[in-house]
Amino acid sequence: MRVTPVLFGGGMATTADELRLEPAAGASWALRAAIRFWFSVVLLGQLFFVAHIVSFYGRTSLAGDFNRWNKVLQVGFIPGDHLGNRMLGLHLAMAALITFAGLLQLTPQIRTHFPAFHRWVGRSYMVFAVLASTSALYLSVIRGGVVGDSFQHAATDLDAILILIFAALALRFALARNFAVHRRWATRLFLAVSGVWFFRVGLFFWIFINRGPVGFDPDKFVGPALTAVGFMSYLLPLAVFELYWRAQHRGGAAARYTVAATLVVLTLGMAVGVFAHAMFMVVSGAAF
Numbered sequence: 001m002r003v004t005p006v007l008f009g010g011g012m013a014t015t016a017d018e019l020r021l022e023p024a025a026g027a028s029w030a031l032r033a034a035i036r037f038w039f040s041v042v043l044l045g046q047l048f049f050v051a052h053i054v055s056f057y058g059r060t061s062l063a064g065d066f067n068r069w070n071k072v073l074q075v076g077f078i079p080g081d082h083l084g085n086r087m088l089g090l091h092l093a094m095a096a097l098i099t100f101a102g103l104l105q106l107t108p109q110i111r112t113h114f115p116a117f118h119r120w121v122g123r124s125y126m127v128f129a130v131l132a133s134t135s136a137l138y139l140s141v142i143r144g145g146v147v148g149d150s151f152q153h154a155a156t157d158l159d160a161i162l163i164l165i166f167a168a169l170a171l172r173f174a175l176a177r178n179f180a181v182h183r184r185w186a187t188r189l190f191l192a193v194s195g196v197w198f199f200r201v202g203l204f205f206w207i208f209i210n211r212g213p214v215g216f217d218p219d220k221f222v223g224p225a226l227t228a229v230g231f232m233s234y235l236l237p238l239a240v241f242e243l244y245w246r247a248q249h250r251g252g253a254a255a256r257y258t259v260a261a262t263l264v265v266l267t268l269g270m271a272v273g274v275f276a277h278a279m280f281m282v283v284s285g286a287a288f
């Protein structure tokens with residue numbers, strides 16, 4: 001019997017006999033359980049995010065009612081700015097596609113039972129990543145006028161640049177057929193792409209635990225709390241992934257239990273953020 005002890009970054013399949021002999025089997029189980037818990041919350045939260053993008057932007061686009069975008073966006077649809085509006089439309093389409101494709105890629109059953117489909121979604125994911133981040137950089141740097149100060153812009157622009165770098169590295173190692181290293185870069189790519197979603201979740205977690213906006217001005221949408229959440233939205237998940245990978249591949253029982261416990265605590269916080277964000281979107285009428 002073979003079991004796969006990891007959700008992503010795999011390649012460490014081991015036998016039940018090996019597990020029985022291994023003293024850290026309980027710790028490996030804890031790490032697997034923690035990552036499954038993490039993925040369940042990401043799945044729920046990101047499905048809601050995709051539903052919001054498709055339902056709100058899709059429905060208004062089909063109706064030709066682009067002015068409704070401006071109730072949600074800071075810059076949004078500008079009559080006459082054909083290139084800018086097309087870039088925004090491209091960005092929103094890629095946002096929905098890439099978020100959904102990322103969830104498909106991380107679902108273990110799809111990877112196991114439909115490998116050819118998994119490979120095609122993976123290739124498409126790279127294309128979506130390049131289009132989502134280049135359109136994002138156009139909107140942020142060239143079109144401009146986006147909400148926030150230069151620190152927050154630096155945080156999101158750096159995320160766009162990391163997405164491009166990680167996509168290039170994931171592709172490079174896939175072409176070199178070095179799939180172990182490819183999977184690590186692909187996971188980093190997923191986490192950088194999810195940065196925008198982590199930002200929303202992190203922000204609403206912050207507002208929820210402080211019972212209101214603390215450390216930033218909610219009208220101007222500037223302040224140190226927003227800058228901190230902006231950078232942490234992808235640097236923290238990337239750092240935790242490095243710890244997870246080391247614990248899973250090289251760590252002993254203590255390292256695995258520590259990372260599993262850290263993941264559970266962070267996932268509980270993430271669940272609070274997902275709930276608070278969803279409630280806000282539904283109650284404010286911005287969700288769908």
Ligand code: HEM
Pocket residue numbers: 053072073074075076091092094095096098099129132133136137139140146147156157159160163193194196197
């Ligand atoms: C690749 C993952 C990304 C996803 C899934 C994504 C998703 C979205 C969504 C859903 C919106 C519409 C706003 C809303 O309904 O809440 C949006 C707008 C926007 N995004 Fe992204 N985004 C991504 C990456 C980025 C990055 C890295 C940047 C920074 C350079 C960025 C810059 C923008 C800008 C400037 C807007 C328009 C804001 C406005 O007009 O006020 N996006 N994005």
